[in-house]
Structure formats: structure tokens, C-alpha cells
Amino acid sequence: NAGVMQNPRHLVRRRGQEARLRCSPMKGHSHVYWYRQLPEEGLKFMVYLQKENIIDESGMPKERFSAEFPKEGPSILRIQQVVRGDSAAYFCASSPIASTGDTEAFFGQGTRLTVV
Amino acid sequence: GQNIDQPTEMTATEGAIVQINCTYQTSGFNGLFWYQQHAGEAPTFLSYNVLDGLEEKGRFSSFLSRSKGYSYLLLKELQMKDSASYLCAVRDQSGGYQKVTFGIGTKLQVIP
Numbered sequence: 598n599a600g601v602m603q604n605p606r607h608l609v610r611r612r613g614q615e616a617r618l619r620c621s622p623m624k625g626h627s628h629v630y631w632y633r634q635l636p637e638e639g640l641k642f643m644v645y646l647q648k649e650n651i652i653d654e655s656g657m658p659k660e661r662f663s664a665e666f667p668k669e670g671p672s673i674l675r676i677q678q679v680v681r682g683d684s685a686a687y688f689c690a691s692s693p694i695a696s697t698g699d700t701e702a703f704f705g706q707g708t709r710l711t712v713v
Numbered sequence: 714g715q716n717i718d719q720p721t722e723m724t725a726t727e728g729a730i731v732q733i734n735c736t737y738q739t740s741g742f743n744g745l746f747w748y749q750q751h752a753g754e755a756p757t758f759l760s761y762n763v764l765d766g767l768e769e770k771g772r773f774s775s776f777l778s779r780s781k782g783y784s785y786l787l788l789k790e791l792q793m794k795d796s797a798s799y800l801c802a803v804r805d806q807s808g809g810y811q812k813v814t815f816g817i818g819t820k821l822q823v824i825p
Contacts, residue, residue, distance in 0.1 A: 704756050
């Protein structure tokens with residue numbers, strides 16, 4: 598029973614390039630959260646998705662950032678025209694249902710993006 | 714919206730007990746989580762509280778008071794490997810859906 602899989606684990610991009618971060622939730626999980634963590638800081642919520650729907654993107658920067666969770670395949674966080682300030686660890690978490698219970702979110706190992 | 718506060722850093726001695734506090738403000742509270750995060754790694758789940766009271770799990774316990782918007786994580790018999798960040802997270806459902814928001818985390822250093 599594989600956990601939440603994120604790839605790549607490390608990604609280096611030059612300023613102006615695009616970064617694509619992938620997240621495959623745990624089997625049976627249909628809810629995905631993306632968080633960003635800057636060095637020495639806490640997790641900042643970016644976006645919450647269900648299959649084919651963006652539920653809450655209040656934490657996403659207005660420009661250059663987008664996310665999707667298609668019916669088939671992993672969730673993708675896309676950052677266009679990256680800048681140095683985008684360098685951070687990006688964590689994906691998944692959960693099975695959203696309604697009740699101690700259904701904690703399980704985290705992937707994160708993608709560490711470095712913009713040079 | 715939500716506001717979650719916890720101390721940024723704490724230091725404690727190996728073998729001792731440490732309490733990490735978390736206060737929150739939310740309009741649709743539906744559970745509080747504590748996660749542990751070692752440097753460079755993913756957060757891992759420690760505990761969950763949705764009703765008032767204490768939940769004990771081995772060396773770790775977590776307490777919740779919903780009326781006070783307050784929780785604490787208690788770590789007993791501290792070990793060096795407990796040096797990590799401890800994240801308080803609140804689940805809110807005021808928007809008609811569930812959303813988990815994290816505090817900035819408390820960096821705990823355990824010293825000999």
C-alpha cells in the first residue's frame with residue numbers, strides 16, 4: 598500500500614522556466630492538498646482539490662501558479678516563469694474523505710524546488 | 714479564516730517533559746491535529762482531537778479545549794530523536810468543505 602508519492606524529489610530550474618510537480622495520492626484517496634514550506638518556516642496552504650475540481654485555491658498566488666487533479670493520473674502543481682522566491686519545499690497531502698473522523702492527511706516526501 | 718499561534722522555538726532536556734501550546738481561532742472547528750516534522754522530511758501524524766480532553770498515545774499526549782481555542786502537545790521522557798518541529802493544524806468546515814490549516818510550527822531542541 599504505497600503512500601503519497603511525489604516526484605521529482607528535487608527539481609532545479611533556471612529563472613523563467615516552468616516547474617511541474619506531481620503528486621499521486623494514496624490509493625482510495627480523492628482529496629489532495631498542496632502546501633509550500635519556505636526554509637525555516639511552517640507549511641502554507643496553497644490549494645485543495647478533489648478529482649477534477651478545485652475546491653479552494655485561496656493560498657495560490659494569483660499569477661504563474663496553477664493546479665489540477667484530473668480524473669486519471671496524478672495531481673499537478675505547475676509554476677510558470679519561476680523566480681528565485683519560488684524556491685521552497687512543496688508538499689502534497691491526501692485524505693480519503695473530507696467530512697468527519699480522525700481522517701488525517703498523509704503527506705508525501707515533498708519536492709524541493711531550487712531556482713537558480 | 715483561521716489564526717493559529719504556537720511558540721516558534723523551545724528547548725528541553727533529555728528525559729524531561731515538555732508542553733507545546735497552540736491557540737487557534739476558527740469559525741467552523743472540526744478537529745485539531747498535531748504533526749511532527751524532522752528537518753528536510755515530510756510531516757508525520759501524531760494525534761487528533763475533536764472533543765475536549767486528553768488523548769494519550771505512548772509518550773505523547775494531546776489536550777483540547779474547544780471553548781478556549783486551545784490545545785497542547787505533551788511529550789514525556791524526552792529523547793534526542795524528539796528534536797523536530799511540531800505542527801498544530803486545525804480542520805475547518807465553515808466554507809462548506811474541509812480545509813486543514815497549519816500553524817508555523819514549534820522547533821523543539823532536546824539537549825543532553
